[in-house]
Amino acid sequence: MKKILYLFAGMLLISACGKQTKDNITLDITFKSDGPFFEASPESLQHQLTDELTAFMKQHHATEANIEAVKLTSASFTTTDSSGFTDFGSLTLNMMAGGDSKAKEIAVQNPLSKENSFNAQPAGDADLSEHFKSKEKFLVCDLTPKKDRENPFELKAKLTFEFTFKD
Amino acid sequence: MKKISIVLGAALMCVLMAFSPASGDRLLGVWQSGSGKAGVKIEKIGAKYYGKIVWLKEPIDPATGKPKVDKNNPDEKMRTVPLKGYRILKDFSYKNNDEWSDGTIYDPENGSTYKCVIKMKDNNTLDIRGYIGVQALGRTDTWKRMKLGK
16 A cells, blocks of 8 residues: 555656656857957857747747757858958857846857868856846857957857757 | 926936936946956946956966966867956846846856856946845945056
């Protein structure tokens, strides 16, 4: 009888915790700056996330309230610039959002590859759920120029985020 | 007639307040820390204010002969990030009365992050108060707006 009671209590506990689902979304983000870049002045390239997540959220019948956890699992960067990344020394990708969420560094690469693409190391195990729940959310790419540069610069980021949804 | 005057007066007040130099954007610009070791550029992203190091009095680490990096960061992965460009002021919101709060300040010399409130004393002077827990337990540094050629 006692065993049955424990089993029943366990089942009750599991059902009270609710169901969680995990899924990944990969975002293709373009960062641009018209330049000029100055060696003495690190440059911040911004992208505001607006409707990139709409289809993904619909697919999961989820709203912001259903977001339990979000983390960046991979980040790769490419540029079609003829000089590749050679004009820049390092890159830090940040996530910022409105409300009570705090800015977080989510990927770092230093030094940058001499090639036209590289995979950056996701920084820490930052939970970004508060950021993705916010109405205003920004990805900010900090680039440190190694020398002065007159021309504009464009890079593309392929970012994969793992979302955990709760029912 | 009196009603129209009141409405017009209120509207004028709103316009004046919207374009008043007392708005939060007065914080934007490049500021030099009290020690004179660093210049910090404050920028606005969304509705919040952030500040990153754009100038260092001694940019080269004498131990390595290379540009200084954030070697004291508690996150090991961040220790290769150059100090020049590092965002040390984060998440400040303007609260009227020349005060920006709810933010943090990072001290690269010990790798610690403190709660922080910024108070503008005049157009060229900021009081930056870093604290733990309550504001009374903290330290204030006075920053000056940086001029070209400094």
